[in-house]
Amino acid sequence: MDYILSLITFIPLAGVLLLLVMPRNNALLRGVALAVSLITFIASISLICEFKSIADYQFVENIPWIAAGSFRMNYHVGIDGISLWLVILTTFIMPIAILSTWTAVEEKVKEYMICLLLLQVGMLGAFISLDLFLFYIFWELMLIPMYFIIGIWGGKNRIYAAVKFFIYTMVGSLLMLVAIMYLYFKAGAGDFDISRFYGLGLDPGTQTWLFLAFALAFAIKVPMFPFHTWLPDAHTEAPTAGSVILAAVLLKMGTYGFVRFAMPLFPDATARFTPLIATLSVIGIVYASLVAMMQEDVKKLVAYSSVAHLGFVMIGLFALNQQGIAGGMLQMINHGISTGALFLIVGFIYERRHTRLISDFGGLSKQMPIFATIFMIVTFSSVGLPGTNGFVGEFLVLLGGFESKLRLWTILASSGVILSAVYMLWMFQRVMFGELSNPKNQVLKDLNGREIAIMTPLIIMIFVMGIYPKPFIDKMTPSIEKLIVQSKQKQVASVVLPPMNMAIQEMPAGHPALPTGHPVEAK
Amino acid sequence: MFDNVWLIPLFPLLGFLINGLFGKKIKNEAVIGGIGTLAIFGSFLVSCGILMEMISRTPENRVFEKVLFPWIHCGNFKADMAFLLDPLSVVMIMVVTGVGSLIHLYSIGYMHGEEGFYRFFSYLNLFCMSMLLLVLGSNMLVMFIGWEGVGLCSYLLIGYYFHKKSAGDAAKKAFVMNRVGDFGFLVGLFTLYWWLGDNANVWTINFMEIKKAAHLLPYGGVVTVATLCFFVGATGKSAQIPLFTWLPDAMEGPTPVSALIHAATMVTAGVYMIGRMSFVFIKSPDTMMVIAVVGAATAIFAATIGTAQNDIKRVLAYSTVSQLGFMFLAMGTGAFAAGIFHLMTHAFFKACLFLGSGSVIHAMHYALHHAHSHDDAQDMRNMGGLRKSMPITFITFLVSTIAIAGIPGFSGFFSKDEILWQAFSNPYHGNLNIVLWGIGAIAACFTAFYMFRLVFMTFYGDCRINAKAKGHLHESPLVITIPLMVLGFLAAVGGYIGLPKLIGELFGGIPNYFELWLEPVFEQAQEYGHHYAASGAPHNAALEWGLMGGSVVIALVGITIAFTMYIKNRDLPGKFTSTFPALHRAVYNKWYIDELYDFLFVNPCKSLGNFLWKGFDVLVVDGIVNGVAAVVKGGSGAFRYTATGYVHNYAFVMAAGTVAILGYYIFR
Amino acid sequence: MELALPQMNFLTIMPETVLSVVAMALLLVNVLVKSKEKAYLGYLSLAGLVGALFTIPWGQKISGFEEMVLQDNFSSFFSVIFILCAVMTILICDGYFKKEGCNHGELYPLILFATVGMMFMAKATDLMTVFLGLEILSVALYVLAGFNRDNVKSNEAGLKYFLLGAFSTGFLLYGMALIYGATGTTKIAKIALAAQNGAVSGNMMFLVGMLLMATGFSFKIAAAPFHMWTPDVYEGAPTPITAFMSAGPKAAGFAAFLRVFIIALPSLTVQWSDLLWILAVLTMTTGNIIALSQDNIKRMLAYSSIAHAGYALVGFTAHNASGVSGILFYLLSYTFMNIGAFAIITIIGKKGEANNNVQDYAGLGVKRPVLALCLAIFLFSLAGIPPTAGFIGKFYLFAGAVQQGYIWLAIIGVLNSAASVYYYLRVMVYMYMKTPEEDFNWVKLTPAVALCIIIAVAGVLIPGIIPNSVLNLAAISLP
């Protein structure tokens, strides 16, 4: 099973080819696409089974690909604890996404399914690439199908949204490309293997620029404030599956990029920019929450909530300690599940009512109890209620943040916990509670079997990850440790360690102030 | 038996799952109600077993931790799904499961015929489970699950009548305010965890481990920060100033909910939490003072509002807030056992009061419904003289009222008196103690007043109900009255397990069993307390007798005023309101706190959100993005006019380009 | 004094000879065979081109005719580009010219002659040969651009191209004259040799000659500010000819430009790389910016071709191995993608060059999904999005710049690339995201055009995914 990763990545591609030659029978096309995505998912399960909790890359394949001029690019793939779950998330979300627009997309089903599967190839490829160049290829490859998904099957303003999405992302990633080239030449002759670039010992000035270039690309993708405005547009216009994938996986590309590339590659710059990134994340959390609160469109609200959630992820990642990063990683997956589920939910009511305005709804609980229950569970997962997945991630992020230098930021970010409750519950209340006054809403049907089938795995995951997150954390722990070492190696070397464990005396009676000068970075 | 502690939350969880998943199909209310009630009753039985076993153990062996499964393990952070049994948590589980069982039973009758009956029971069970997790959690995080879980259930249950907008609003308000508290809780947790870990290398959130490491914590300083944060959490959960406004609104929920959640159990979580971490709290004198002051302030503040409300449940709600204030006053003055004691007695009598009011409302509702009247079934102005038609309700209600008013012999007297005495005598806050005591006493007076006002308006005097409905008034069924009776009984006698020493001595040295029981829990806290304890008021039996007598007098004064105003001289309240209209309006409108919050937080947030969205996001951020695009496109539109189509212009550009290039190189 | 004939190494001009002979033969055949159907001429010329393709020697470095030409891999690589360009153009010619009613047989010989001219430009090692090759190309192109002589737009294109081309020739020649004056020779190798003498390389005349030559070549490759002719001529010229012009002559211009500047003027590297830096930035930016607001798709692609010249100039500015091999690779890929795109435009366009607006492509994705897909592939490749050859090419170009330290140039380049995405996407928006206004029932996909498109798609995708061999070829084909 040495080639399992390639297999997983390219099964969808095979599906694309299969779909290309198939007749335009919508049911058949949907079925085949679903089958392909399910096969991919099943295949990816074997990754979890065989994955060993060690820091090394596993299932590595390294095949020479391009060797011309001064460049060596390899088809070098592999996963570690960080990418494992993202790969699984991708394969897990895909069948759900395909099912989600089973009936909503009636036109050009063939192209639609092809786009979805191609998108999957891109996403999986990006997660498993260990070669920067290969990563970049997959990274860009994702854009095209997503662009079409938004642009062809989207809402009214879809073209604007699609083009904005494409160009916005493109600008960032192209600058990253320049940085990749620069990095390559800095590293001297060789290939684009990322482990070659770790620990390169670049001077801080260079790191700064390179980090900025990488960070821009990733920040746009995350999206971090103030690069977020493409997201509400893209989400609002995209069809349900598009939104789901966008939220569940594509946004993770940004955060994943930070973890995999920006931080370990440029430790000094990471240290330098941590306050900035944390500030932006906090602004993003508060800002997006406030903006989300005032939204009139459910989907836009969820989109803004994504911005806030990913702000948490960023805080966690830049806390650069075990809890923070593990929390960030978990939060990525959680966000994928719960926000994906939220988009599905929005999709359900949109399919029924062809509107997403909050004011058009109200009192749906009465008419759609199952829907209400599911919606409620997902809402609370998104809010981060203990027992659901959202809590574990959020908690670890905040804990990690609090332990690190980012304490103040973390406290501010914690306010997002309150704000998220405000906007999510307000929305929930306006949609689900109250009088069922609108006659159009009085004839709504509750979820059908397919829709329940879509939501069930997500709901299960919400609880599984909330109640027993240990296996998830355990698998990623060694990789995170390695990452922390990589991302801190320079910092540790250059910063004189403050004395560990200052003697803790029994404080005398009275009210001594907070002891000053704690060793903040004493790890 | 201890090993089976996990059964306690499991039963309600099962009840929740069964009712939640299949309740709609079962349809039979008896079955659903039976499942729900049995589930919690099962927990009650297990709790009893545990209590028995614990009683049989020596005090040193009464702490037991049961790890169910590892939950979040990450780096040096460890949080297991684990339960802690010690005298404190046993008290709590007894209260929760006991009162919970009764309320479940009651609900079968009360909720009869409601749409979503199964939903109600499943939520109720879920609540019990969360509450049990809260009290049983052996670390802060498990406690936090329960902490948020009860918030969730409170949200669900307040919003039970979701088609009413007010219910939805109230539910949301409750949850959000709770969240504000939770935010505090989390920050407190982080602070404690980080400080202990970073400075003492004790990376833990486990209560027992913290307890062991508590000596490493400084007095004040970081502990103040952490405990204040925790206290913010407590104010949210326990409806203290400044986060109390949600509780009265929470009365939108069905009455059993008010009884269980918003009187007996959930709202006391803050008190319990402080008790659970007494060894940390007491290390910060500042926090202790803040707690005491906030508690006293809340007690008096809510009591004043309670005097002017006409909605029967709202009066009780403010009374709850006020009583919680008493508990915090106790905690803040270091009278942990007394606080917990009051918590317990309060659970009895307040649950009884709520259920009684529920019984009244139920009857009113029934009567009004049959009379096709749209009068408010909860407005006391529509009641009066109910004692005749509802004797059992009346008697139990009266007993509980006496208990809450603090008449000797009833449970409330013992606990409240203990609190007032300790507030006065505990050696922590110097002269402030007397003020605290004074406030407490006045609040007690108010309590007696508004509670008896309630009784008088509801059960005495003429029957003001719609004449047509009068004939339909009758006593509630047994399933409702049995819990009332049990609770009434408990409200009457529950206080005897915690007889004040003074009285105990009178009866041949009966010890304060309750305090003894909790002593090992709070021992350490008391020890830390001595570190900075100033000399309080002298522990003087005469003084104590005096104060005790004083408080009785105070209660009687309150009752007398109520009697005067609402039985003897009925136009007095009207006179009073017309004499001080502004005051009355302010009190009636809860001192405009909600409006103040709207003004201070809600509206600014909304307008800020609106501004950020429409002003900043759309105009500035997106404006820049689109602006760049527009500039580029505009540039494109402008530059395309360079292509004039004229050869000579093109040639000119070429020539000019050449000249420019040449010029650049020659003259540079 | 004996007449010493030069070493006549015909191997060095084999493909040119073959093509010239075929072209002349075709001229005769055209006259002799009275037939309205001219496609056979196309097939014959294809045969000639393929034959010429096989006569291209590889791996040798042979100088011929008194250092007038040099047969090396560089010239071979470019010859391949030119031949491919000619082949693909010829494949799409027949249908178009039939549709336009100017199906004259002279078309094919002219294309072949133009190809010969380009090949001479690529292998010229003497300014004279450069000039003559360029003139053969130009004259043939003037004619080809105005080939649809009954169409006033075509006339105008030809005339504009002619006037401006001749004007720029003046500058080029003046530059050559000055270089000649400064060094005393027109042979590229000798110029380099002479320039080693400090006096020569410091001579203002030498520098100005270089600059003027640069302007002349810039005209040919349509670098700003010498690009002004491009959109008008591309729009007016018959579409297949536009396709031809956008790929071949640009490559030829680059070939000569590269050869002359890199081989002959290394002593002025600092100066000309500065100049090219500016030109590259100007060219990319102008091309991309103005393309944004174009509705006519030919015109849009004209501006895009200007931008692409800018990208190639980025590699030229770097003038290192990756940059230059990037140029080679890029020009080859550009040939595929651009002619591919034009092939589709050719068949979408109605008679008289109607229906060439972006708006007319509305619904193509629904009505003709395969064509639309191919066009999308070409456009994505033009936009430089993986996995297409366009991306790899751009990567090498910009990497070359980065390697040489021209970070800002690379950044400006990628930003331009990002802007360019907009107008390529615009076509896609119309193809896929707008409802069709009319059927595309006039679109006839002849086998020849289909073949051209297939070649183009293969040429875009295969090097995009497994670029190794082409890149290696480019790497050994440096001047």
Add this chain to the structure above:
Amino acid sequence: MPEILFFSLVAGVAIISSILVVAMRNPINCALSLIMSFFCMATLYVMLDAPFMAATQVIVYAGAIMVLIVFVIMLLNMRTETSKNYVHGVLVGCIVAVLTLFVISGFLTKSPLTGATGSMTPELITKVGHTELIGRAMFSQFLLPFEITSILLLVAIVGSVILAKRKL
């Protein structure tokens, strides 16, 4: 000195006639001025010891090309150019021209002849004869360009036929 004087004369005529080319309204006049200018060129070629080039200049330029041009002018029956709204064009052109002039003359006067001098001294020319020298060079060293020229001419012929012939 007389050389300079003669040069000045010829150069003056050349410049004046060139200016006339630009300035004259009637194309025919322009053409005639241009021919004048070409003759001056030929004269200068002679002064530069290139009699063959002078002859070619007269034959090819003044003869062939200009005849062709004049022929076309007559064919198209061209009128006098009307001078409308061209002021800015003139202005712009003048600026450019002046700049060009300035630049070109500026650097030309400052630049010495740095290239290696060859063997084709005036003496050799007188001895061997310019025509022969050219001929020899053309058929030996410059054989390939010469051949290429043939293709060029062929293209031009075919092209002009295709463009201008009334009916193919």
Add this chain to the structure above:
Amino acid sequence: MLSLHHYLILSGILFSIGALGVLIRRNAIVIFMCIELMLNAVNLTFIAFSRYLGNIDGQIFVFFVMTVAAAEAAVGLALMIAFYKNRGSIDVEDINLMKL
């Protein structure tokens, strides 16, 4: 003594005049004539260099330039005729169907 620079300056002047003509004239034929003038200026440069360098290459170059000029003239005039046939003018202001 006549120096190279005399010729170079003269050719520079002529070149500029030619260029100027291209820029300001409107008649395509006149423009073409101006271009011829530019080419002649270049030729003069070549021959002057050739003479002063004692190198025949320049003169050969001029020979080819002349040929090219002839070829261009033929094609260019043919283009003008074709254009004239369709448009009835060869004024460059009329050569602007394609713009923007």
